[in-house]
Amino acid sequence: MNKLLKDSKRIVVKIGTSSLIHENGSVNLESIDQLAFSLSALQKKGKELILVTSGAIGVGLDKLNLQERPGSIPEQQAIAALGQATLMSMYAHRFSTYNQETAQVLLTRDIVDFPVSRENVTNTIEQLIKMDIIPIINENDTVAVEEMDHKTKFGDNDKLSAIVTSLINADLLIMLSDVDGFYSVNPLTNPEAKLYSRISKIDSKLMEQAGEAGSRFGTGGMTSKLKAASVVLENDKAMVLANGRDPKIILDILAGKKIGTLFYKGTLHPGPEEYIEGLGKRAQKAARELSLLDSDRKNHLLERMADALEITAPQILEENKKDLARARENQVSENMQDRLLLSEERIKDMAEGIRKVAALDDPIGSVDKMWRNADNLLIGKQRVPLGVIGIIYESRPNVTTDAASLCFKTGNAVILRGGKEAFYTNKMLVDILQTVLTVEGCSPYAIQFVEDTSHDVAEAMMKANDYLDLLIPRGGEGLIKRVKNTARVPVIETGTGNNHVYIDKDAQLDMAIKIVLNAKAQRPSVCNSIETVLVHEDIAEKILPLLEAELVNKKVEIRADERAMTYLTTAIPAVDKDWSTEYLDYILAVKIVDSIEDAIAHISKYNTKHSDAIVTDDYFASQKFLEEVDAAAVYTNASTRFTDGFVFGFGAEIGISTQKIHARGPMGLDELTSTKYVIYGNGQVRE
Numbered sequence: 001m002n003k004l005l006k007d008s009k010r011i012v013v014k015i016g017t018s019s020l021i022h023e024n025g026s027v028n029l030e031s032i033d034q035l036a037f038s039l040s041a042l043q044k045k046g047k048e049l050i051l052v053t054s055g056a057i058g059v060g061l062d063k064l065n066l067q068e069r070p071g072s073i074p075e076q077q078a079i080a081a082l083g084q085a086t087l088m089s090m091y092a093h094r095f096s097t098y099n100q101e102t103a104q105v106l107l108t109r110d111i112v113d114f115p116v117s118r119e120n121v122t123n124t125i126e127q128l129i130k131m132d133i134i135p136i137i138n139e140n141d142t143v144a145v146e147e148m149d150h151k152t153k154f155g156d157n158d159k160l161s162a163i164v165t166s167l168i169n170a171d172l173l174i175m176l177s178d179v180d181g182f183y184s185v186n187p188l189t190n191p192e193a194k195l196y197s198r199i200s201k202i203d204s205k206l207m208e209q210a211g212e213a214g215s216r217f218g219t220g221g222m223t224s225k226l227k228a229a230s231v232v233l234e235n236d237k238a239m240v241l242a243n244g245r246d247p248k249i250i251l252d253i254l255a256g257k258k259i260g261t262l263f264y265k266g267t268l269h270p271g272p273e274e275y276i277e278g279l280g281k282r283a284q285k286a287a288r289e290l291s292l293l294d295s296d297r298k299n300h301l302l303e304r305m306a307d308a309l310e311i312t313a314p315q316i317l318e319e320n321k322k323d324l325a326r327a328r329e330n331q332v333s334e335n336m337q338d339r340l341l342l343s344e345e346r347i348k349d350m351a352e353g354i355r356k357v358a359a360l361d362d363p364i365g366s367v368d369k370m371w372r373n374a375d376n377l378l379i380g381k382q383r384v385p386l387g388v389i390g391i392i393y394e395s396r397p398n399v400t401t402d403a404a405s406l407c408f409k410t411g412n413a414v415i416l417r418g419g420k421e422a423f424y425t426n427k428m429l430v431d432i433l434q435t436v437l438t439v440e441g442c443s444p445y446a447i448q449f450v451e452d453t454s455h456d457v458a459e460a461m462m463k464a465n466d467y468l469d470l471l472i473p474r475g476g477e478g479l480i481k482r483v484k485n486t487a488r489v490p491v492i493e494t495g496t497g498n499n500h501v502y503i504d505k506d507a508q509l510d511m512a513i514k515i516v517l518n519a520k521a522q523r524p525s526v527c528n529s530i531e532t533v534l535v536h537e538d539i540a541e542k543i544l545p546l547l548e549a550e551l552v553n554k555k556v557e558i559r560a561d562e563r564a565m566t567y568l569t570t571a572i573p574a575v576d577k578d579w580s581t582e583y584l585d586y587i588l589a590v591k592i593v594d595s596i597e598d599a600i601a602h603i604s605k606y607n608t609k610h611s612d613a614i615v616t617d618d619y620f621a622s623q624k625f626l627e628e629v630d631a632a633a634v635y636t637n638a639s640t641r642f643t644d645g646f647v648f649g650f651g652a653e654i655g656i657s658t659q660k661i662h663a664r665g666p667m668g669l670d671e672l673t674s675t676k677y678v679i680y681g682n683g684q685v686r687e
Contacts, residue, residue: 002256002271004238004264008172010129011254013039014052014161018178019244020087021058025067033094035247039134040098042254048129050168051102051136052161053091059083080141091136101133106140112163125168137164158224162231162239173232174253175225176244181261182222184209197258200265202230229263239263272460275452279415280467282445283388287413290446291385295362302358302405304436306351309401312432313347319424320397327421335525335585339395340422350401353652357405360650363669364411367678378680383673385411387469390461391654392483394419394475400429402645402652403472404447410672415468417450417461419475427451462487472667474655477582492663492671494655496582497527497610499640502599502625504616505538511637512615513547516588518639519613521554525584527656528611528643532579532589534599540592541567556586563592579606596621600628607631609658611640632658632665 015035022028039049057069057076060083070076088104095102105125111117128135139160158175165173180187180195187193199206210222225241232239240253242260253259256271270278293301309316320342327337363383370380389412393399400416407414418426430449437444450457462471465488473483477496484491501519503512519530535543544567551558558571559578565571571590578589579602593599596614603612613635614625622636633643633656643666645653650668657663663671 002258002274003269004262004266004271005172005240005254006256006271008047008238008254010048010050010168010170010172011042012050012052012161012165012168012170012173013250014157014173014175015054015244015247016157016175016177017054017058019176019247020053020055021062025058025062027059027062027090029090031245031247032090033097035250036091036094036100037098038248038250040095040100041251043100043132043134047254048170049134050125050129050164050170051091051134052157052164053087053136053138054157055087056080056083056138056141059087059090077142084138084141087138088136095134101131102136103128103133105135105137107137107160107164108140108143112167118167122167129168156224158228159231162228165232165237165239166235170237173228173237173239174250175228175239175241176247176249177225177241178243178245179222179241180243181241181259182206182209182226196261198262198264198268199229200233200263202226202233202263232263233265236266238266272452272454272456273463275457276450276460276464277467279448279450280388280464283413283415283448284467286443286445287385287387287411289443290408290413291364291411293411293442295364298362298409298411299358301436301440301442302354302408304440305401305405305433306354306358308432308436309347309351309354309429312428313344316347316425316428316432317342317344319428322424323422332421333585336395336421338523339525340397340425342397342425346398350398353398353402353646354405356646357409357652357669360409360669362409363673368675375684375686376682377684380678380680381675382678383670384676386672386674388413388415388467389654389672390415390417390464390468390471390489392417392458392461392471392473392475392479394479395421397422397425397429399474400426400449401433403654404430404433406652406654406669406672408446410669412672413446413448415448415450415461417453417458420453423453459486462489465489472655476584492655492657492667493659494657494667496608497529497640497656498532498580498582498606498608499528499530499610500532500534500599500603500607500612501530501640502534502593502596502603502612502614503536503539503543504596504599504614504618504621505536506618506621507536507539507543507615508617509539509543509546512543513550515613515615515637515639516547517550517554519641520551520588521556521586522639522641524586526641527582527584528640529584530588530613530640531581531583532591532606534591534593534602535564536596536599537563537592537594540564544568544590551588554586556588558588558590560590561592564590582608596624600625603629603631610656611635611643613638613640632656 019031020028043049057080060079063082063086091102111121125135161173182196184194207226210226229239240260240262242249323340327340366383368381372378389407391403404414427449433447434444462483468489471487471489471491473480474494501516516533548568552570559574560568560571561574574589609631611633612629612631614622615637616622626634645666645668648666650666653666656666
């Protein structure tokens with residue numbers, strides 16, 4: 001529905017008399033202004049608008065201060081003629097306020113029925129559209145009367161709008177009336193009335209539910225609207241019936257919001273919001289079921305998932321080949337291809353990660369602390385699931401199984417939105433995990449995969465605060481920034497890794513070189529690798545030539561500051577951007593500093609608060625570094641590559657948080673829980 005409405009280009013809007021005339025019979029000028037504003041705004045966005053309007057007799061009655069429609073046809077014709085001129089004058093004035101031209105087109109049924117006149121009116125409307133003029137169409141009530149010999153009357157403007165929709169091949173008819181849509185019974189008299197969100201076929205039962213027509217100022221009723229909808233459906237078009245008390249509702253309808261009743265018999269492709277809504281509703285239901293599973297049951301299911309990964313390794317590798325082939329076609333770097341690459345060994349590691357999660361203590365239900373207060377209430381703080389967690393991530397397929405297992409263990413349903421780079425692999429992995437859940441009699445919707453990798457769907461996921469309790473982005477700086485700036489869902493920021501190693505003046509040379517090589521060259525494409533080495537000036541002359549030889553052997557490009565360049569033979573001059581760049585590649589920035597204070601100042605300016613390390617034999621220098629460097633993980637005499645949930649003993653990790661609220665560093669099971677207070681009493685009441 002969302003996509004159908006958003007993609008509609010040519011739209012007929014029909015506004016009923018009840019939307020233009022107040023109950024007391026006066027003209028609703030505010031409604032006319034809102035209508036003019038909405039249609040003008042849409043026209044400027046490239047939509048093609050045609051307005052079919054009722055209200056001529058209602059406006060004429062107001063002009064003459066009459067409260068009731070006269071009985072004779074000549075009197076009604078005269079009032080319609082006066083009202084039509086006045087109504088068009090009002091439209092022209094209000095539309096001109098928004099720099100939009102309009103034109104009047106009066107029709108009778110015979111004009112549409114005869115081929116030549118039908119072609120003429122079609123050509124006129126098409127030309128007006130080309131000229132960026134909004135045609136305003138009404139039935140010519142001065143001649144369209146039933147007593148005439150030839151067929152001139154459409155019957156009502158509801159049907160007229162449906163015929164116009166077909167005549168000019170419009171994509172959509174929006175019919176504004178005094179009702180919110182089509183109900184099972186009259187909502188004014190029956191509180192149990194059900195609003196139909198979609199109708200694809202109109203049968204006799206629906207016609208019986210329609211009731212009688214008409215307000216005292218107009219001729220249309222629910223029956224006429226169903227007849228109009230029948231014309232629309234017969235011509236394979238779409239129609240939305242909605243309440244026109246605020247014509248700005250048109251903007252919401254075309255934004256894809258679920259409003260009123262949609263009449264459409266074709267296949268509906270959900271828009272981004274509807275797609276995510278469907279995933280979210282299923283996840284919420286699954287989360288409720290999952291929260292009731294005990295630890296043994298969850299661990300059993302995790303063990304089966306691990307077994308299934310190993311059994312289906314050949315199928316996983318086949319899908320992974322598709323992702324790698326596409327990566328090569330798109331000339332993705334070898335380092336990024338390495339992030340994508342799976343092997344039997346890596347699949348075994350993924351399975352082992354799930355088993356380690358199964359072996360960990362389940363935090364759900366555990367009580368962090370318990371105490372009695374002054375009222376003799378026994379109060380406990382208990383661990384509970386967060387609910388539904390959304391994860392948006394890039395490239396690495398192991399994130400799929402890590403995230404799924406950690407969320408499942410903690411009783412959270414998870415919606416996974418991986419990058420298009422690993423689409424086939426990720427989809428296969430989730431299919432396997434869902435199959436295990438289905439076979440074991442558990443809801444497969446506890447683990448779901450977003451198959452639409454478009455930015456629109458990702459944005460809808462970021463805004464799905466009605467369905468997601470937490471959103472975790474994992475990826476590059478661009479992704480993290482976009483999620484932070486867009487999301488309405490609470491976000492845990494898993495930051496980029498512009499990480500540093502500082503080689504102090506009291507460092508062991510061999511140890512320092514070993515740590516730098518491991519932190520840079522083992523897997524440069526991961527977030528816990530380093531991007532900058534800072535070297536104390538007292539040790540630079542000794543270590544830099546040795547370090548350069550080893551880095552060159554690993555094919556690492558060195559970008560050095562002016563002082564470091566004097567000790568290096570292959571380096572290129574660094575620029576300011578190099579100090580703040582996460583390369584994720586065989587590139588390393590090198591800078592000489594005067595002191596540990598200078599090193600800490602540089603890190604404070606450029607790090608992303610992920611992982612930083614010092615190499616030194618000076619205890620006091622190491623303590624100063626540990627205390628003053630602001631990062632999720634700070635090391636003394638060790639590689640930053642250890643910042644990993646698996647290595648820390650968490651079994652796996654959902655990400656490495658670089659923020660300070662709720663979670664920081666590698667996030668394991670505890671970080672995916674919340675708390676609630678459970679209170680035991682024996683009849684206490686507060687005085």
